Amino acid sequence: MNTLQGVKIMLVDDEPHILQFLELGLQQEGCEIMLAEDGFTALTLAEPFQPHLIILDIMMPGMDGMEVCRQLRDSACNAAIIMLTARDEVDDRVRGLLTGADDYMAKPFSFEELLARITARIRNQFPGLLEEAMIGPFRVDDRKRQITYHGNVLALSPTEYDLLKLLISRHGSVLSKSSILNRVWDYDFGGQDNIVEVYIRSLREKLGDKEHTVIRTLRGAGYRLDLP
Template identity: 60%
Template sequence: MRPGDIKILLVDDEASILQFLELGLRNEGYQVMTASDGLTAVNLVREFHHHIAILDVMMPGMDGFEVCSMIKKMAHTSVIMLTARDEIDDRVKGLKLGADDYVVKPFSFQELLARIEARLRNQFPHLLNEVTIGPFRINDQRKEILFNDSMLSLSNTEYDLLRYLVINHGIVLSKSKILDEVWGYDFGGQENVVEVYVSTLRDKLEDDDHVLIRTIRGAGYRIDLP
């Protein structure tokens, strides 16, 4: 991962939180721009061209929800919202407006770093040299995946499928969703092609008992990692 290539926009009206996060993220190597109100944040979007926006929900004037809605229309960005309230309605509202993740205050800095890295893996994989997720090491530039430090021999489609499953570990992925994301929306084949490729991956991972790539009956597949 090259943090120096990654830009993060921090928006929070609490100066202490803003300073703490800015210092921590700069120490991790990220480029950081800060704003203490929503209007300033929106104006910065045009000049900073950030990858990740971290928005506080409760701000005077233009709140985090409004900022999220506006910047999602202005730029290709991932939004992580900070909220002091773990309310379902708040999370649903934010997600409908385009938020990609939520972190509830108080939170650990390491948790926020993990959320940032997860968003980068999903939305900006070209910024990552190599990503380690559990026993997997994924190198997008070389189109290689190592499992427990052993190189897997994968076709292009096997690589794309395994990468998609690993990056979304813990999430049940339906066959139709997998087809759309791996084979493409215009793929005219049958869903059973997913079963064939999953079976091949299980063989290569020596996952005979299906404990790594799990079949969730009637729903799809899920990779479980430690």
């Protein structure tokens, strides 16, 4: 399962390295991506692509993001729009929101924060799209905050649910303890990273993973969930 499986996102920015960075990260989340390096291209592609969400840079040559946003709304585009800018100016934020944007982020930004904002917008504007996903022997149901494994519902605490969902969404990839702490707990968490070990041990018990073949430990690197 990818956390944004099935979500269609259009990226509009005149900086190729930002497009590449966002495209790679969002594809790993399961998104279908369409790229546009200028406003005219974005307007041309939006109707046939029908994105759920548009990440739109304000400062672009030719047609800026404000005008693109205005024309998208005039064309009855119902995609959520998150605007990006290199300036964190109150006037820009207000103008963008009044033009029809749903959210606003200033560069540089954290990918994790952008991901959280995307998820929030999708849940708000397209309820049901992210509620349930299946991968291998797992089924994740966000409505019930419930994970099923080989047909059996796992008795998980809220934190265990968040941790296992993260591991499933990143299956095949190694997650460091610090990365897990940042995503499952928060950046201000003051505890020791051995709390991750405690929760991993608990999840293994509930999965019957005595041989650690489902949740693997990679010494010095972190943990990886493997699927058959």
